[in-house]
Amino acid sequence: MNKPDLSICIISCNQAQFIEHAVTSVLKQQTGYSLELIICDDNSADNTEQIISTLLAGTAIPFKFIRKESQAGPLHNGKDFFLLHAGGRYICWMDADDYWNYPAKVETQLKFLEQNPDYAGCFHDAEIKSLIHIQKENSHQLKTQTHGKWKFYSQFNHYSEDYFPWHALQRQIIPTASLIVRNKELHGFYERYKDINLSVSWALHLEFIKNSRFRYFNEPWSVYLDHKDGLSKKVNLLTxxxxxxxxxxxxxxxxxxxxxxxxxxxxxxxxxxxxxxxxxxxxxxxxxxxxxxxxxxxxxxxxxxxxxxxxxxxxxxxx
Known part of the structure; x- marks a missing residue:
């Protein structure tokens, strides 16, 4: 069986109310490249699995639903994708509460990477849609960690067309759902970072960009959903x-x-x-x-x- 061009991972944990939008945005991609979809579920207690079964019934895109028997956290929930199941030449991942909003996103990014082998990956801006009403919230933590004051990631991150490792170190944050990278071996990464469960995507970005660079497209081709049940809203800034x-x-x-x-x-x-x-x-x-x-x-x-x-x-x- 031929390997797909792109392996796509959706990482979910009790996101039944959002995951349909994420999956549908993948299915709507218009591309000549071959895709596979892998959903890594962190033992959701909601009806995520039933929603996925209905959505993907009869789809032409090969897919896998991988469910953890007990909750392992974002790093280890995605581990099966990165180490065992992602067979594509390229890979990307998103949280189940994010989604793509441009049908030619995959086609455009893969075409760029095919034509520019000196880039490890490429990404784009993201629109921010907030479900948090700051004026009505009493939680200081939620008020300080919401992205609701901005409409796009590029409003609080200053991206250059060529994005280098030092930009990642400075936490010029790449929207998770925007990045597509060349697949690489990650066993060493998981050994080094086995004890972290926050800023996992940032750690992965630092790994993928080593000795290389990413290209930035100044277009909002994905949506970040800002809501109070997001992982980043449940942990204080000190932690x-x-x-x-x-x-x-x-x-x-x-x-x-x-x-x-x-x-x-x-x-x-x-x-x-x-x-x-x-x-x-x-x-x-x-x-x-x-x-x-x-x-x-x-x-x-x-x-x-x-x-x-x-x-x-x-x-x-x-x-």
């Missing part, structure tokens, strides 16, 4: 920042990221900077808060020292 730092610390020993180590130092310092500004950090015991202050100072110092060294080397090379 998020500590998780992000944990991801970045893994890069300190990565052979590629060692070549741009000053950018890794900057990224870690930046995460501590934002951590210190969270309400949760401000409410910590003084000793704990001061520890985070010291860590911010440590990584900022390393970043500045490395930057100065690079400036001196550049100056020396020009003399």
């Amino acid at each position: 998020f920042k500590l998780n992000n730092i944990k991801i970045l610390e893994q890069l300190l020993t990565d052979s590629y990221y060692k070549t741009i180590i000053k950018d890794v130092y900057k990224a870690i310092a930046q995460e501590y900077y934002h951590l210190l500004h969270t309400r949760e950090a401000q409410e910590l015991p003084r000793k704990v808060f001061n520890t985070y202050c010291s860590l911010y100072k440590k990584w900022m110092k390393r970043a500045v020292e490395e930057e100065i060294t690079s400036f001196k080397e550049l100056n020396k090379s020009r003399q």
Whole structure:
């Protein structure tokens, strides 16, 4: 059996109210490339499986429904897709509450990657549709973590046409449903990040873009649904920042990221900077808060020292 050109994964957990839109947006793609659809379900307690069975009955696109026997979290829910089932030359993934809104999205992105083998992937802007009414919410966490104040991802991320690893380190966030990348072996990735369950897509982006770059299309070809049941709305910012730092610390020993180590130092310092500004950090015991202050100072110092060294080397090379 021939491998598909593109393996598409939808990652779901109790998203029955949204997943029909996600699946339908895949089925509406108009492309000459071959596709396969794999739905990784994290033991949903709702009727997700029944909805999928109805939607995909008789579809021409090969599909698999993979259900976890117990909830494993986003990283391990998607693990079966990345390590076992994604047979395509290219892969992409989305959360079940996101969807595509441009029928030629896949055709356009795959055509670009076929013609430009020096790019590891390509992505695009995303429209934001918020179901959260900030004025009516009492939750500080929800108010600070909603994207409802923006209409597009490009309003709070400054994308260049060519997107490099240092852009990813700076958390110029790529909308999850927008990216298509060349398939690669990920066993090492899952071993390194086996204990994380937040910012999983960001960690994957950092992995796929190593030694390469992505192309950005300035078009909103997907929709991010901002709602109070999303995973990012259930975890406070302090926890998020500590998780992000944990991801970045893994890069300190990565052979590629060692070549741009000053950018890794900057990224870690930046995460501590934002951590210190969270309400949760401000409410910590003084000793704990001061520890985070010291860590911010440590990584900022390393970043500045490395930057100065690079400036001196550049100056020396020009003399």
